[in-house]
Amino acid sequence: MSVVDMLSIHLKARVGTLDVDIELETGAGPTAIVGPNGSGKTTLLSLILGVLPAAEGTLRIGNTVMFDSARGINLPLERRQIGYVPQDYALLPNRTVRGNVEFAISSATPRAEQPERMRRAEALLDEFGLSEHLEQRILTLSGGEKQRVALVRALSVRPRTLLLDEPLSALDVHSRREVRKFLSSYLGRLQIPTLVVTHDAADAQLLGHRIAVLEHGRITQIGRWGDLVARPASQFVEEFVATSSMTKLTRVALVR
Amino acid sequence: MNLDRLRSERWLLRAIGGILAAFLLLPLVALFAMTTWSAFDVGIHFALVLPALRLSLKTTMLSLTIVLVLGTPLSWVLGRASGRLVKAFETAVQLPIVIPPAVAGVALLLAFGRRGMLTGHLYPSSWVAAFSSAAVVMAEVFVSAPFYIQAATSAFRRIDPRLIVVARSFGATPLRIFFSVAIPLSAPGLLAGAAMSWARALGEFGATLMFAGNLEGKTQTLPLAIYTALEVDVRAAQAISIVLVVVAFALLLCVRALLAQASRNLEVRP
Numbered sequence: 001m002s003v004v005d006m007l008s009i010h011l012k013a014r015v016g017t018l019d020v021d022i023e024l025e026t027g028a029g030p031t032a033i034v035g036p037n038g039s040g041k042t043t044l045l046s047l048i049l050g051v052l053p054a055a056e057g058t059l060r061i062g063n064t065v066m067f068d069s070a071r072g073i074n075l076p077l078e079r080r081q082i083g084y085v086p087q088d089y090a091l092l093p094n095r096t097v098r099g100n101v102e103f104a105i106s107s108a109t110p111r112a113e114q115p116e117r118m119r120r121a122e123a124l125l126d127e128f129g130l131s132e133h134l135e136q137r138i139l140t141l142s143g144g145e146k147q148r149v150a151l152v153r154a155l156s157v158r159p160r161t162l163l164l165d166e167p168l169s170a171l172d173v174h175s176r177r178e179v180r181k182f183l184s185s186y187l188g189r190l191q192i193p194t195l196v197v198t199h200d201a202a203d204a205q206l207l208g209h210r211i212a213v214l215e216h217g218r219i220t221q222i223g224r225w226g227d228l229v230a231r232p233a234s235q236f237v238e239e240f241v242a243t244s245s246m247t248k249l250t251r252v253a254l255v256r
Numbered sequence: 257m258n259l260d261r262l263r264s265e266r267w268l269l270r271a272i273g274g275i276l277a278a279f280l281l282l283p284l285v286a287l288f289a290m291t292t293w294s295a296f297d298v299g300i301h302f303a304l305v306l307p308a309l310r311l312s313l314k315t316t317m318l319s320l321t322i323v324l325v326l327g328t329p330l331s332w333v334l335g336r337a338s339g340r341l342v343k344a345f346e347t348a349v350q351l352p353i354v355i356p357p358a359v360a361g362v363a364l365l366l367a368f369g370r371r372g373m374l375t376g377h378l379y380p381s382s383w384v385a386a387f388s389s390a391a392v393v394m395a396e397v398f399v400s401a402p403f404y405i406q407a408a409t410s411a412f413r414r415i416d417p418r419l420i421v422v423a424r425s426f427g428a429t430p431l432r433i434f435f436s437v438a439i440p441l442s443a444p445g446l447l448a449g450a451a452m453s454w455a456r457a458l459g460e461f462g463a464t465l466m467f468a469g470n471l472e473g474k475t476q477t478l479p480l481a482i483y484t485a486l487e488v489d490v491r492a493a494q495a496i497s498i499v500l501v502v503v504a505f506a507l508l509l510c511v512r513a514l515l516a517q518a519s520r521n522l523e524v525r526p
Contacts, residue, residue: 049425076424077421077424077425078424078427079427082425084425086418086422088416088418092437093441094440103423107423107426107432153426154425157425
């Protein structure tokens, strides 16, 4: 098995009235980023994507420096090799399922031949059980299908890190459970650092191998779900873990 | 409240509104009612009609092409940018919509005329555009481009910015995003803007008269031909007017259909 790159974030920024100072190192396996509204979750994503300039610090994936204020390095988003799945998926409504994935592949590798791009798009969509929907318009897909297309599209460019912003918030209760199960098994096997931003305790618990708590622009606690339940570092963490129905079970397990 | 009063007040409002509606429609009705088929037939075959029609089509197609080719990138840049300077620039670009066409004509003469500001500096004096077919195109671009820019800018602004961020994360270049994301997603808005802009160019009168003159076959477009025809034979003026009204009405229907489609596209967006 290949060595998994570390995503290493040491960034400072000032956004409006919020001072952001984030220190986070993460390897393979998804890290859930949780925190109250206005804690800087969106800001963190924007800083990693580079659409918001950081005041100082470094951002690295493996040995590749994306941002280093001291050395004046600031790779544009186009060269950061980030797989990004935004909240409402941002699929191109004027293209088919295959067209969306093909657009991503041809943007990343403009020199690849058209049949080769098509083949890659189809192979990936097939892997995600989407081969029946190749020619379907985006608007006719269910929420869960859109989510999977967006994930395939993000992975099709072979990113070195993956960012998912509230991957389940646009789904109804039924498909939410299904997609959560799918994401949990898929992201767990993915060999690149993955950040999942969520406001939902159950999502964080099931998707995140680790959970990083963001409060007032700072990471106040990182750990497994059990650590958060057993030793909450703040009142927010205590209340947050309590909102998940699974917490009681975890508590019982810990007591035993 | 008694029912009669409710009813009469409702009718009062309708009657007041009806006065303006009638005033707006009556001249158009008159144009059709006062023109018999035979008069139309005679009018449309008047010597000045065909050259004017040809010139109008040629110049407006050319000006529309210029507006689309240069105006689309400009609108994209304006739609993506923000800040006070951009707002000020946007307002300045839209100024030709509100300034009187005669003023536009004077301004064009002062910039590109025989003794214009740029003549002899930016290009040789022998290239003077005033009173040529090129001047007609320039006048049309000047007065019609802002209509397109306004429509295109607001169409581009309606694109979800996350679509752009995601496309960039794949490595899509600015040109690829412009052609493969921005333009297809804004197509109905762009077409509606193009139709409005073309209609404005087709009707352009004041600036053309001042900057290009009224030379038959060279700078005499349809609106100028109407003006000239009124002094010669009113039937020619009537015939050209009817052609222009029909074209304008068809365009208006197209624009409305396109804008309806644009808003439908937005509604179903996830």
